[in-house]
Amino acid sequence: MTEGHVLILGGTTEARSLAELLCGQSALRVTTSLAGRTAAPRGGTPGAIRSGGFGGADGLAAWLREHRVAAVVDATHPFAAAISAHAADAAARRGVPLLALRRPGWTAAPGDRWHRTDSLAEAADLLPRLGARAFLSTGRQDLAAFAAVDLFCLIRCVEPPAAPLPARRHVLLARGPFTLDAERALLREHRIDVLVTKDSGGEATAAKLTAARERSLPVVVVRRPPPPPGVPLATTVAQAASWLAPLTRPANA
Structure with a gap:
């Protein structure tokens, strides 16, 4: 060779x-x-x-x-x-x-209120017990798992997501990395009281976890395969x- x-x-x-x-x-x-x-x-x-x-x-x-x-x-x-x-x-x-x-993957820090699940379906089932206004930071490919969730969902992804989607939703098109100040403002503006994320790891989208910790918000973290x-x-x-x-x-x- x-x-x-x-x-x-x-x-x-x-x-x-x-x-x-x-x-x-x-x-x-x-x-x-x-x-x-x-x-x-x-x-x-x-x-x-x-x-x-x-x-x-x-x-x-x-x-x-x-x-x-x-x-x-x-x-x-x-x-x-x-x-x-x-x-x-x-x-x-x-x-x-x-x-x-x-x-x-990400590691929980003091003050974090993480709820780990093994699937997006488990995350969707857990959501109504944790809050009424969710920030879904899971990517546009996996939103069908949340289609039947009866609460407000802020959806952030790079490109417009395809149906099925939650009925009460706001779609925000954006690409990381995201700053801590921007994540703080996002949670405040949309009155988010629960965050859902995959355990993707890395720094580009980790600021949302710090912003959630500062507000003592529950975070649903889906374990990676x-x-x-x-x-x-x-x-x-x-x-x-x-x-x-x-x-x-x-x-x-």
């Missing part, structure tokens, strides 16, 4: 940072795959970009073979369970090493790059 070809399943800040790091190494060829769910994703990702799904595990396995991929890094969103399962299946079939890159069994896990870009190094080194290095 004259060069290593790394496929990054992307869509996160970590995926973009890893592509930047790897593209600085001339021996590597880097392709970042984006799901294509956002019409205007953030730009600036170096290397080759492909958009759209692979057609499940079968399509991904065929792509790995056709493009002679030496290693795959699953750096998708921590809640993208379907693509992670497809990646594990396809990589195992082709004998291609696979790493999951996941930023650490684990990576597929047997897939090694990295929590930083540096760890992922270290794992890749021996797998992508040219034979004549």
Whole structure:
């Protein structure tokens, strides 16, 4: 092999940072795959970009073979369970090493009133016992779970969400990162008394948790799914790059 070809399943800040790091190494060829769910994703990702799904595990396995991929890094969103399962299946079939890159989840701080659930459906069932005006910060793909909730819902997402949606709602289109002052103002303006979020981790959207803590608001935190069994896990870009190094080194290095 004259060069290593790394496929990054992307869509996160970590995926973009890893592509930047790897593209600085001339021996590597880097392709970042984006799901294509956002019409205007953030730009600036170096290397080759492909958009759209692979057609499940079968399509991904065929792509790995056709493009002679030496290693795959699953750096998708921590809640993208379907693509992670497809990646594990396809990589195992082709004998291609696979790493999951996941930023650490959030940790409760003193004063937090967190209620952890294992699903969005559980979160929706819990909401009426916690408040009357909810801030749903779960992304536009998962709002159907809250369609029958009979309370006011502030919905923030990057693009307009599709039905079904809560009947009493206000949709705010915005892209993070969000400042603490902005989150404070948002909770105050909409008289929010309960927050719902996935445990996505990272700093870009963490300010809402601080703002909720300051107001002593209950926060429903949906636990993230684990990576597929047997897939090694990295929590930083540096760890992922270290794992890749021996797998992508040219034979004549």
